[in-house]
Amino acid sequence: MEISISEISCCFNNKYSIKLDEFRQKIRGDLMAKVNVDVKGETCPVPLVEMRKAIRNASEGEIIEVEGTHPASKKEIPMAVEALGSEIVDIQETNGVWKIKIRK
Numbered sequence: 001m002e003i004s005i006s007e008i009s010c011c012f013n014n015k016y017s018i019k020l021d022e023f024r025q026k027i028r029g030d031l032m033a034k035v036n037v038d039v040k041g042e043t044c045p046v047p048l049v050e051m052r053k054a055i056r057n058a059s060e061g062e063i064i065e066v067e068g069t070h071p072a073s074k075k076e077i078p079m080a081v082e083a084l085g086s087e088i089v090d091i092q093e094t095n096g097v098w099k100i101k102i103r104k
Contacts, residue, residue, distance in 0.1 A: 034063045035058055036065050037054045037066045037067070039051075039066065039070070039073070040068055040097060042068065042070060043070050044070060044073060044076070047066065047068045048073060048076055048080055051064070051066050051081070051100075052084070055086055055102065061103060062103070063101055064101070065100070065101050065102075066100045068097070068098060074093070074098045078100065086102050087102065089101040089103050
């Protein structure tokens with residue numbers, strides 16, 4: 001059984017309409033395809049170049065996840081993402097491996 005977002009929205013009063021819009025955006029983002037770019041062990045400029053290629057080839061709203069180890073690239077990629085008009089969704093680092101999630 002499928003329930004559409006519009007069917008859910010009729011069950012809420014106006015008080016919850018803003019939260020519902022946020023929920024819609026999250027669902028759309030979560031359902032979009034994800035592109036993985038693995039640049040672990042690569043140094044500049046490879047991570048930046050690969051990230052730019054992924055953004056160029058991605059559809060609007062698609063999530064690109066870049067995973068690497070080069071410390072300078074972790075700093076450069078968010079600046080480049082902003083310059084390209086995309087959005088940083090999340091940045092995490094564990095044991096020297098960072099992941100940057102980008103929404104085109």
